Amino acid sequence: MAVSIGIDVGSGVIKTALFRVEGEKSEWLARWDARIRQRDSFTLVDESIVYVLEKAGLTRDDIDYIATTGEGESFKSATGHFYSMTTHARGALYLNPEARAVLDIGALHGRAIRIDEKGKVLNYRMTSQCASGSGQFLENISRYLGIAQDEIGALSRKSTNPEKVSSICAVLAETDVINMVSRSIPPSDILRGIHESMAERLIKLLKSIDVKQGLVMMTGGLALDTGLVKAIQDGMGKQKMGTRVVSHPDSLFAGAIGAALWGAFRHKKLQALGRLPKAS
Helix, strand or coil, X not given: CEEEEEEEECCCEXXXXXXXXXXXXXXXXXXXXXXXXXXXXHHHHHHHHHHHHHHHCCCHHHCCEEEEEECCCCCCCCCXXXXXXXXXXXXXXXXCCCEEEEEEECCCCEEEEEECCCXXXXXXXXXXXCECCCHHHHHHHHHHHCCCHHHHHHHHCCCCCCCCCCCCEHHHHHHHHHHHHHCCCCHHHHHHHHHHHHHHHHHHHHHHCCCCEEEXXXXXXXXXXXXHHHHHHHHHHHCCCEEEEECCCCHHHHHHHHHHHHHHHHHHHHHHXXXXXXXX
8 A cells, every 4th residue: 555645836736636545446535736826836835745634634654655747856855756748647547547648738838648548658749838828828818808717618618700819829829819809809709719729739739649539638727628628629520530538627636646646656666676765
């Protein structure tokens, strides 16, 4: 048995998951997430560890492995660090065992990952950092339109005449949106157009790593944007792809879940070698 904590330090949000793993059985004991804003990331990580331990009724001595992912490599109390593509792959498979590809869309980039039935990464590709296909871009647009982020998806789905954004540069795309507002284009049509533009690039990413069929799991901060999920599924349908894109209420935690599970797996391997790590 191993008790492990997975911590996904993102550009905008920190996610932490506490798991108990015994054999093939995994029990999710506690979770925590918070926006970083202008706070120190690792101070928040420390707070998250205290919270999940208290929630689960455990102490630091009960933890066998603390695994970081994302931008958490420099966290001194970590037992080990895992690349985010591998943690999102494993987390996506935990959330939906049928997943054979992952679309991870965070604050600064989008990433497509092809996986096998065990969560092994077979191929992956990322968008460029300046591409208008990220959470930060949508956050900026929603702020300009005066719309709460949790309203974006529902509003986009009400669109009847989408106004597509053509630029892949976030700065130029925001200029496009300003021009749309000046032409009195409804916010719903602007948002749906943005979603369709993002979906087009994300679908290209999937095709570039040879994802042609099966279930695609969305993870990251935009996984619960129902407007984006629909735009991706509609785009796949138009291109007659044999794929289906889905999200999960806990998609935000995919990286943290994967880190915790890989941490437990590594603990088991090191235990077999007689080199038991202990989280500090």
